[in-house]
Amino acid sequence: MALTLDRLNAASTDDFVALLDGTYEHSPWIAERAAPARPFRSLAQLKHALARVVREAGVDKQLGLIRAHPELAGKAMVAQTLTAESTDEQSRAGLTACTPQEFARLQQLNADYNARFGWPFILAVRGPRGTGLTRQEIIAAFERRLDTHPDQERAECLRNIHRIAEIRLNDKFGVEPTEGNRVWDWAESLARHADAGFAEQGQLTVTYLTPAHQAVARQLMQWMREDCGFDEVSLDAVGNVVGLYHGSDRAAPRLLTGSHYDTVRNAGKYDGRLGILVPMACVRALRRAGRRLPFGIEVVGFAEEEGQRYKATFLASSALAGRFDPAWLDERDADGIAMRDAMRAAGLPGTLEAIRALTRDPARYRGFVEVHIEQGPVLAELDLPLGVVSSINGSRRYLGEVRGLASHAGTTPMDRRRDAAAAVAELLLFVEQRAAAWPDAVGTVGVLEVPAGSINVVPGRCRFSLDLRATSDATRDALDAEVRAQLDAICARRGLRFTLEPTMAAPAAPSHPAWQARWEAAVADLGLPVLRLPSGAGHDAMTLHHVMPQAMLFQRGLNLGISHNPLEAISNDDTELCVQAFAALLDGLAKDSPR
Numbered sequence: 001m002a003l004t005l006d007r008l009n010a011a012s013t014d015d016f017v018a019l020l021d022g023t024y025e026h027s028p029w030i031a032e033r034a035a036p037a038r039p040f041r042s043l044a045q046l047k048h049a050l051a052r053v054v055r056e057a058g059v060d061k062q063l064g065l066i067r068a069h070p071e072l073a074g075k076a077m078v079a080q081t082l083t084a085e086s087t088d089e090q091s092r093a094g095l096t097a098c099t100p101q102e103f104a105r106l107q108q109l110n111a112d113y114n115a116r117f118g119w120p121f122i123l124a125v126r127g128p129r130g131t132g133l134t135r136q137e138i139i140a141a142f143e144r145r146l147d148t149h150p151d152q153e154r155a156e157c158l159r160n161i162h163r164i165a166e167i168r169l170n171d172k173f174g175v176e177p178t179e180g181n182r183v184w185d186w187a188e189s190l191a192r193h194a195d196a197g198f199a200e201q202g203q204l205t206v207t208y209l210t211p212a213h214q215a216v217a218r219q220l221m222q223w224m225r226e227d228c229g230f231d232e233v234s235l236d237a238v239g240n241v242v243g244l245y246h247g248s249d250r251a252a253p254r255l256l257t258g259s260h261y262d263t264v265r266n267a268g269k270y271d272g273r274l275g276i277l278v279p280m281a282c283v284r285a286l287r288r289a290g291r292r293l294p295f296g297i298e299v300v301g302f303a304e305e306e307g308q309r310y311k312a313t314f315l316a317s318s319a320l321a322g323r324f325d326p327a328w329l330d331e332r333d334a335d336g337i338a339m340r341d342a343m344r345a346a347g348l349p350g351t352l353e354a355i356r357a358l359t360r361d362p363a364r365y366r367g368f369v370e371v372h373i374e375q376g377p378v379l380a381e382l383d384l385p386l387g388v389v390s391s392i393n394g395s396r397r398y399l400g401e402v403r404g405l406a407s408h409a410g411t412t413p414m415d416r417r418r419d420a421a422a423a424v425a426e427l428l429l430f431v432e433q434r435a436a437a438w439p440d441a442v443g444t445v446g447v448l449e450v451p452a453g454s455i456n457v458v459p460g461r462c463r464f465s466l467d468l469r470a471t472s473d474a475t476r477d478a479l480d481a482e483v484r485a486q487l488d489a490i491c492a493r494r495g496l497r498f499t500l501e502p503t504m505a506a507p508a509a510p511s512h513p514a515w516q517a518r519w520e521a522a523v524a525d526l527g528l529p530v531l532r533l534p535s536g537a538g539h540d541a542m543t544l545h546h547v548m549p550q551a552m553l554f555q556r557g558l559n560l561g562i563s564h565n566p567l568e569a570i571s572n573d574d575t576e577l578c579v580q581a582f583a584a585l586l587d588g589l590a591k592d593s594p595r
Contacts, residue, residue, distance in 0.1 A: 005039075027065050037049045047166055072125065109139070122164075128569050188269065196210075243298070244298050244299075255295055260302040266565070270568055280299060282582050320360050324352075324358075368548055373568065374563075376537075388516060388520050405460050407460070420462040424445070441479050443468050446465050509542045518551070521585075
């Protein structure tokens with residue numbers, strides 16, 4: 001019989017610990033310390049409480065927990081002395097059926113890992129979908145994590161232990177994250193489409209209006225029509241996929257939501273696409289329940305956000321906000337193809353008139369909400385599946401060049417040098433120092449290039465990029481002024497010249513207080529703590545912010561929250577909670593709607 005929260009909440013402390021036996025390997029102290037936090041009103045709240053006990057336990061206890069776990073395909077497996085839970089998990093991953101070569105490789109990895117860290121390698125081998133990683137995936141993770149810093153690796157082991165515990169709790173409670181699985185499977189299916197030249201290398205890359213891009217659009221439209229039951233599905237003049245699920249009152253202002261389906265080069269599977277698929281799952285559930293909300297739901301798969309093929313970032317959401325730049329139509333890609341010609345080749349009108357017709361009337365909408373993978377480590381480090389975005393950072397970007405004098409590295413005295421690269425290095429350190437001093441600000445010099453550099457030549461030129469971001473425009477602009485003044489002072493002191501070309505300036509987009517509060521209520525309804533955090537990355541919500549209220553919800557990413565990378569990952573359980581939070585937001589809006 002499946003375990004229930006009622007039974008767990010009513011149990012004595014000893015029985016509570018006994019009921020959760022096996023959740024954390026040989027570590028009953030975790031359940032014992034979590035027991036006073038009862039009553040738990042959701043499984044998510046219980047999972048977080050157990051993880052919090054571990055996080056607050058201290059390093060010695062954490063290392064004891066890690067060392068309580070067996071090696072993968074190690075001595076305990078061979079001797080058949082694993083716990084029942086570990087036996088099941090390693091068997092599902094096929095570790096009991098390794099080839100001799102795979103077994104030998106795992107034994108070597110176990111030895112190398114233990115020698116480096118002093119504890120066993122921990123990996124949730126049932127994986128983000130819960131169905132099991134392949135042996136190849138396990139070995140690849142093993143090899144990758146051998147290069148991690150010990151503090152970071154200890155934290156990653158603990159996160160994997162929590163994932164193992166989460167799956168074991170699901171088994172105890174008889175819970176299956178059905179909607180999370182659906183969204184995960186949809187994302188996996190979309191990832192089959194990739195641009196030529198990248199698909200052959202197994203890399204996910206989908207840029208604006210390529211055949212792969214059009215294939216993703218067709219698949220989204222098919223799912224919206226046939227699986228989810230949207231009332232209207234269309235492809236608009238810039239390639240946006242638009243699905244409309246009518247409300248009971250068609251005259252009532254709609255909720256607008258969505259995100260982008262294009263990708264960066266060699267991307268992950270969830271950036272952007274999660275924000276399309278989660279509301280699709282919610283509409284599907286409404287249709288299957290025969291339910292209409294008082295307002296309609298318009299889900300948009302934005303065709304372009306990343307600016308990979310053309311220098312026209314956010315062109316798709318800009319069209320809806322009435323901010324499409326006519327000059328974009330004449331932009332040319334690396335092959336010399338103008339945007340208007342690419343549009344026409346994809347069956348789109350390619351005219352400014354058709355694009356301007358896409359502008360949405362803000363009076364017809366209640367607001368815009370967007371779900372997105374966090375693309376950072378904050379939620380993962382705090383063991384939180386969801387976070388509420390307080391603001392999207394404003395940013396300023398530049399491309400710069402410092403010019404000095406190229407000279408012989410051996411014959412030019414140190415006090416006679418006009419070293420352009422040293423000046424940029426000094427600027428880089430200043431950016432790091434000053435950005436760290438401002439709350440919620442970041443600064444990055446991501447490109448450093450010495451043209452025609454040589455090992456025995458003092459650099460006469462150095463090209464660089466500058467990216468400054470902050471949660472408010474005032475902070476961004478103050479940091480920007482400090483950095484530019486410092487660059488001027490550095491070059492004056494060193495006898496150098498510089499150029500600094502602005503390439504982008506985006507204002508901050510603070511979340512609308514009422515809409516942020518709705519996301520907070522939705523997260524709290526799940527029994528989870530509400531964490532408010534800024535978004536350092538740009539999103540389509542920044543564009544819609546100009547014309548209507550907006551607010552965002554972040555979902556935790558796995559693998560230290562890495563994004564724009566093939567290692568970008570999410571779990572089915574976190575995604576289930578994300579779908580539930582979106583559904584709770586819809587329910588809250590329905591209750592607030594005029595009758």
